[in-house]
Amino acid sequence: MVLVLDFGSQYTRLIARRLRELRVFSLILPGQASLEEILKHKPQALILSGGPNSVFDPDAPRPDPRVLTLGLPTLGICYGMQLLAQELGGKVERAGRAEYGKALLTRYQGPLFKGLEGEVQVWMSHQDAVTELPPGWRVVAETEENPVAAMEAPDGKTFAVQFHPEVAHTPKGMQILENFLEIAGVKRDWTPEHVLESLVKEVRERVGEDRVLLAVSGGVDSSTLALLLAKAQVNHLAVFVDHGLLRLGEREEVEGALKALGVNLRVVDAKEHFLKALKGVEDPEEKRRIIGREFVEVFSQVAREAGPFRFLAQGTLYPDVIESAGEQGAAKIKSHHNVGGLPEDLKFELLEPFRLLFKDEVRELALLLGLPDPIRLRHPFPGPGLAVRILGEVTEEKLDILRRADDIFISLLREWGLYSQVAQALAVLTPVRSVGVAGDERKYGYVLALRAVTTEDFMTADWARLPLDFLDEAARRITRRVPEIGRVVYDLTSKPPATIEWE
Ligand code: XMP
Structure with a gap:
């Protein structure tokens, strides 16, 4: 098993998930967990996460120093790399080498990058940078901006990377993590x-x-x-x-x-x-x-x-x-x-x-x-169900309208092969009634909102770019088959500022 020591990065959970995807059991512990707590889990390797602090900050979270001398294969990521550098006798500076976003490795070498070829894009998000390596360490990757994008310890089992191999914006990141696990000799039996x-x-x-x-x-x-x-x-x-x-x-x-x-x-x-x-x-x-x-x-x-x-x-x-x-x-x-x-x-x-x-x-x-x-493979559905998708009072009549409309929308998503491409899709019955025409007559019908989002964790979400032809068909089908609905709109709001549900 691998322990991920958390120093407050928004990506810590993602690191643990990536390890599980690689069939390795992983748990997250606070960065300052005691040596005893860490040893209890009998880890085969450690990962030090990133974090929002600067290692210069006197209050910055630090691991128990004994943890770094256990001889366990360790991978430091971002802040984790800076911790390793500082604790083991190197130097970290705020040297105007801040990098945010995509960067390309201009050079990479060694076992951590085994099997990688050609362009290696990585995701950076840091202000401080390692300017001097701990004794015996060597640089194993560079970017245009940063001459120490990755480094390797003399034992050949401990590494540190300034970039985030766990995020999707580092497309070859999984290979890097896999290489680390292999070097560390971690058992991959979490099937x-x-x-x-x-x-x-x-x-x-x-x-x-x-x-x-x-x-x-x-x-x-x-x-x-x-x-x-x-x-x-x-x-x-x-x-x-x-x-x-x-x-x-x-x-x-x-x-x-x-x-x-x-x-x-x-x-x-x-x-x-x-x-x-x-x-x-x-x-x-x-x-x-x-x-x-x-x-x-x-x-x-x-x-x-x-x-x-x-x-x-x-x-x-x-x-x-x-x-x-x-x-x-x-x-x-x-x-x-x-x-x-x-x-x-x-x-x-x-x-x-x-x-x-x-x-x-x-x-x-x-x-x-x-x-x-x-x-x-069902999308999440809130415990209070359709009650929070009928704005205002819930009545049997409205439940019946929403149920039929929702079913058309969801069935159509499945028909078009779009259901599994969005994280959640829903229909919301608003209390608004708008004017429409049916034959020669004016009629009032409810406004129904359709919403579909993409998200990793439901804490933030983006509205799904569903094809216009699909939305067109959904609106036609719903207004044809559910005559109580006079208008269909599609929600173009991300979370934040909106939430996924409307209530
Ligand atoms: P929001 O609307 O807060 O939703 O962006 C995030 C996720 O939580 C679901 N949700 C709920 N689930 N009870 C639940 O069990 C609730 O009251 C509730 N409200 C929202 C929502 O469907 C989405 O997946």
Whole structure:
């Protein structure tokens, strides 16, 4: 396994993900983690991330000095390179060598660049630069601006790069990371089969003869978790609450798929309950609060009736774990809802088998477990469902209109082979009604907004450049088949300043 020591770079998570893509188990620890904590994980190599600080800053985060003398193969990236240089007797200066954006390596050599040929474009983002190497080190890459773009230690196992090999703007970066792993002799056994096998074992051992309760939303994480419990053959009950805010055919699809694969699934029809609670409510946060509260109530009732359960399984992912550990106090933009806030009398132990996995890894497990592609590759869908895609009050009539329009948009994306090219696509029913003509008559119809975005992490997003012919067909089909809609618009706003959802 490889430990990534985090010094605050926005790319730290990406480094860990790239290593996983290369089939290496990796974890992120704070840059100042103690030697004991680091050794506990028995790492075969270390990566020191970039970070926003300058090594001259007296408060700049530094690793425990003993960490650098362990003899572990180490790769320093950006700030990580400057740390290595400074700590090991080299020199870092703010020498007017700042570089931002794309740069070309004018020279590169040595095992870190093995297999690379021709032009090597790299992504730079730094103000300080290494001006003197630690004793015995050698320069192994240069750019036009920077004579020390990469350096190699005399042991031939420790390297540092000023650029970011983990980002897509360094197209050959994966090869560089792979070379480092090979030099470090890191085992590459983190395959989906291996992960599945160890998760099945872990779940079986932890649960034993006890019972597990699970809420299934129809998304990939909770569906895969349900399949994992079925595969581990533990005594479980998966509860799917139909709150009436789902998309067309979603409930049937989830029910059919999971039951067929051995999940003990109970579908609770709570549509009327939710709609009644939402009556007259227009404020988005208020809608979220009500849906969260009603969900807990329905779920708790099932838990009491069918209980007792010792465990509550949740599809928590590694990014959530990192977030709650590290980025405390991050501004709360929207209150996202899960099964938190369960009443006192329902005490569970949490079972979170995916807490060290990234989303892509869960999708790989889902494939092994046989989850059908339409669910496995589904875009994220918010817990409060279509309620936050109907601006203003949610009514049965509006749900019906939005459901049909959304289905046309999403089906068409699939037909055109565009669905998997965007990270999320949605339709929003606005309360605006505009004038149109139908035959000789003027009529008022709702304005429907279509939105599709591309994003890596959903924290920032860009609007998707869907082909105009596609948008044309979507607008025609929707207005033809859903006569309540008079106008279709496409959302051209990125996040920020907008969010992905409209509410
Ligand atoms: P925003 O709109 O904040 O969305 O840019 C980012 C991602 O989060 C999803 N989202 C939610 N998911 N409950 C959820 O479970 C919510 O209340 C909620 N609000 C937004 C959104 O669909 C997108 O994927």
